Amino acid sequence: MSGVLRGPIAARIDELLERRAGADVAYFDAESERLAGLCHRMAERFARGGRLLALGASPQARSDARHVAVEFVHPVIVGKRALPALGLAGEGGPLEAQTDLAAEPEDIVMAFESEAAGAVHLA
Incomplete structure (x- = not known):
């Protein structure tokens, strides 16, 4: 080094x-x-018009969800088009209720858990 x-x-x-x-x-x-x-x-x-819905409940997972959503909306690679994405976090109420209100059939749901739980789920 x-x-x-x-x-x-x-x-x-x-x-x-x-x-x-x-x-x-x-x-x-x-x-x-x-x-x-x-x-x-x-x-x-x-x-087909779908959006990414990134979910996170714990402080770390909320940060990860928001970060992923921003990367889709504002790509860092010059010339790449933005894709629709939302970061849903626990402060807005239960994530299940938020997802039920926001999700459409073609949407992609990416759920983050805390590092202790150690998982990202795609649906």
């Missing part, structure tokens, strides 16, 4: 970065086909 850090701290950071990179590679090797299929299904729904 170049820069200001040297010695055991730099070595530990390098080790953690390598472990994370290895975990990323293993995950995408194992899940790439399933992720590609989900992306294709999402594209079909967007083409």
